[in-house]
Amino acid sequence: MSKQAILVTAADLAPQALALLQDFEIVYAGKTPQVPDLVALASRHDPVGIIVRYSQITPEVMDAAPSLRVISKHGSGTDTIDKPAAKARGIEVTAAAGANAPAVAEQAMTLLLACAKSVVKLNERMHAGYWDKATHKSVELCGRTVGVVGLGAIGRRFARVAHAMDMRVIGFDPFAKDLPEYVEQVDLATIWRESDAISLHCPLTSENRALVNATTLAACKKGVIIVNTARGGLIDEAALLQALQSGQVASAGLDSFAVEPMTAPHPFHHQPNLVLSPHIGGVTNDAYVNMGIAAAKNVLAVLGAHSLVR
Template sequence: MTDKPVIIVTGADLAPEAQALLGDYDIVFAGKTPQSQDLVALARKHNPVGIIVRYGSVSAEVMDAAPGLKVISKHGTGTDTIDKAAAQARGIEVTAAAGANAAAVAEHALALMLACAKSVVPLDARMHAGHWDKATHKSLELHGLTVGLVGLGAIGRRFARMCDAIGMRVIGFDPFATDLPDYVEAVPLDRIWEDSDVISLQCPLTAENKDMVNAATLARCKPGVILVNTARGGLVDEAALLEAVRSGHVAAAGLDSFAQEPMTSPHIFQGQPGFVLSPHIGGVTSAAYVNMGVAAATNTIAVLNRVRQAAA
């Protein structure tokens, strides 16, 4: 360790390209699964000027352990793991790597939608078990169906373009979106539940939209709807979704995020037909890893430079 100011990374690694940008700082890695108490201890020891958030949560307690903290930079787009109110009260800026993993997450949403519509997982299992179900199986054709997007940021717009390319009608809800492409019809949230054959969540998690997919909203959906979630698990009431899939009202759910992560085991979705699950890796590609790291480092440096200039 040198006399350079410290930046804590709440993870075990950071892209070399990002580390190169942070040459004026000492980087301290918190490990693969840092807990709150670990981050508090590291903050007290190093008094970092910045924290780059990969895993775990940054609470007010962590911030109070680092009186020199100026910026908390998310290695990704979702900042729900950062206590933003506490940061604002302490004059700490919060940034996100907006759009850095958009291509990766949109592609994963497409993969989950296709896996659900085409029964990829159960057919694969049947084939490996020696069965040939051509005479009895029918998949769902997506061409001509309506996909409803909740969230029309960088990820949602990329996914919308993919859906348009395969001939789907695209509707979307996002109160903050402007200048939408002509193939996306902006609609009220009620229309998403009522009109969609596929619903895909690509919005941040907030106090207002927690459990937005619940028994009441699912009951308003078309029978046989497909749900895709590559956003945050807290958007979905998991018990209500399980019941809807079991009843057949929801034909299938492709999920990359869960209310508690890592997903608890045993979990109510495990072993259940109609669920395609992945461990929140939609944004985890080699390219996105570099893009998110570079964006997080760039955002961190920008804030610290601005703070330094203001103090000069």
């Protein structure tokens, strides 16, 4: 009897995750799968589960796999999955929530420090033979206020590090409960008004798309630092660029973008005071294993529940 298939929208999966899925046929979609590729593979193998690392999961992909029962995100953000379409078809959508929290929180803090301390600019100057000690002053984060938007596993971990650095932490998350005492829960207006730095850690939804825009940036302190390791769609990129050029935003550190991979040339290229990384906040050896295991366990949990119902 042939094994049921699990489609992985990538070229690989952690060995520890594969061990959990040994009773299934694992079908890889390759390094840069597109929706037509996934439709073709789903039609050919009729997977009962899809583990999503790259590409979009559209209604067409779901319809190509009549046996599909679960779509498991290899990470925390499920905005690449058409969740209403999945719900309409009785397909459960899961996420590996918290599996990459340490990695992404570290990346967010790295970007914040890089912005505050002008790490990239000073490194370039030093390699060019300059010594700017007499003319440069960095930003000291101790005693400054950081606004954290989204207080899930990643946002809370980032907040804990910021608190350990003696920063004042204010946070916005309408769904957060049992927050630590060092996080002051506030509304978004307070985030914009009082933050010296703002770090985004919320999922992308239709309600918060372009959350950081010309209006909200204008409401911020002049010289605010913006950090985004969540989803690129949270920021109106044209508005951020204009705010950087005017000095309203002193610097920004971005690990996610509206279009990925980021197009070249791009208006962000060669922009001073803008630190960029290619959405690698959660790409560490440890996170790769943790997310793979969590995604595999989520698949097994849903399929096990379906078998019990039968």
